[in-house]
Amino acid sequence: MSQYALVIDLDKCVGCHACAVNCKAWNTGGQYGPLTDKAPYGARPEGVWFNRVQTYEVGKFPNTEVVYLPKSCMHCKDAPCVKVCPTSASYKRREDGIVLINYDDCIGCKYCSWACPYGVREFDTYDGVMKKCTLCVDRIYNDNLPADERKPACVLACPTKARIFGDIDDPSTDAFKLIRERMGYKLLPEAATEPSNYYLPKRKYKIQLNMDDILVRKHLKVETEVKVLPFTGTIAEDIASP
């Protein structure tokens, strides 16, 4: 049995929100119908988004770094939202593990969103139903699209290729390999929902700069060479002590 999911490389994510914007664009015009957006250019732009990118500052100044965390439905293997739905509108597909909502059966009770520890379900007040990431199920099986475009809209939009889509249970996929090679982790494992989306941790880089070299090379109009070595301490410490 397959389990399609996203693998998100936090090391590559630059927090540009392109994934969120493209997700919104596709899902507003796609087969699932429009997402509510009240006054998108007004002072109070309230609307439904499947994917949101949050920014965190980690560490204590001056030893800080910024982490961008794109978050959408985790397509959990043991999805609590599916279990609590009183109408079976929320369901998990056997063939690919995608968690979807049948809008025809959804009564808009919001109980599924309470049962989700990640807060990735958003209530559409206009349609009166709960909405969430569909993993672009209307793209990935769409024969009208070229084969290389049969991926979620967020994956196609990412300029740094920080988002990888694939079957995380199939050893031949990039998603499977990356999770193991880069020690991919799940968000909030304490919630015990077995989320399918994985996050690849940020790597830390050591940048060695020799100021004399830079000055000479600049003078000679030669490009500065930057050495990237495995990290041994915090960034600020390494820069401070060459």
Next chain:
Amino acid sequence: MHPEMSLVILTVFSTAGQGIFIFLVVMNSIVPESLSGSYIITAALASILFQFIGMGASFFHLGNPMKGWKAIMMWRNSWLSREVISLSAFVGAASLYLIIYITEMNKSILDIVGYAGIIMSIGFLIASSMVYASIGYIKEWANAFTPATFISLGLTCGAAFALAGFYLSCHHSEIYPKINLLLIAMTIFSFILKAMAYRFNANVYTSLSVSNAIGINDKHIKLMDRGTPYAHYNTKEYFHPITEDQSSIQKNLIMIVTFLIPLLIWMLIGLLLNINSHGAAFLAISGACVMLLGLLMERRFFFIQGNHFQNLYYGNYKKSSIDNPLVR
């Protein structure tokens, strides 16, 4: 959590209405001679009316009320589905009870239908409270105090209205002081239970922090950007801004209005007044109404107290008094 009035009204009115029915059936099968016909009809009608107020309010909570009937489909998995089924079954049983009484059918059939209604009522009280207690990501809800207080407060409020009805029906009986004593005992029990629940929730253990939420092991993590320029569903549904002081004031007010004022009223009735007087009836109704008001406040605060895990991502999660030992 955001306190939605439709859910507050649903949980309070339906549980109180079921309390009225349970008392009616028990009293009618134990001491039928003490009850007047008008009382039985009025109490059964009041119980059904309370259910309709609750059910009516619940429709305002739904995004698609016209499809609300579909909520009965997943009774195997969902407590919400079980709540809807048991509530509908209870309304059916209570209506049948009323019809059987009015048509003066066999008393034993009346009792059987009444007890069937009680079973459905107990099923509803459990299902209704488990809707909240089964959400493991809200520690303030996911504990035994939630079903215990839902059931206890519902029955006590129902008993308060039942007592007011007894006094109003002006049917002389020696059983009234005993019911008054029972009501006082139930109120004291509910008071202790609610006080324990508040104490438990004030010290609820959670070692979670934003560090666990985003999977980065650092004690100093600060939210810089929520990923949205304005409030949206996730920042509004799971969070209600309230300070510690406001929370403490509300808790004290709830304890006074829900328990202490009604308790004083019932003690006054029992000790000072002739229970068959109109003054006693007026006081008993006032006490029941004050308790109902207190219950509405209590249930609203129950929602406000709920602190969902997903608030971790938005920096709204209540800080734990205990640091996570895994975070260096």
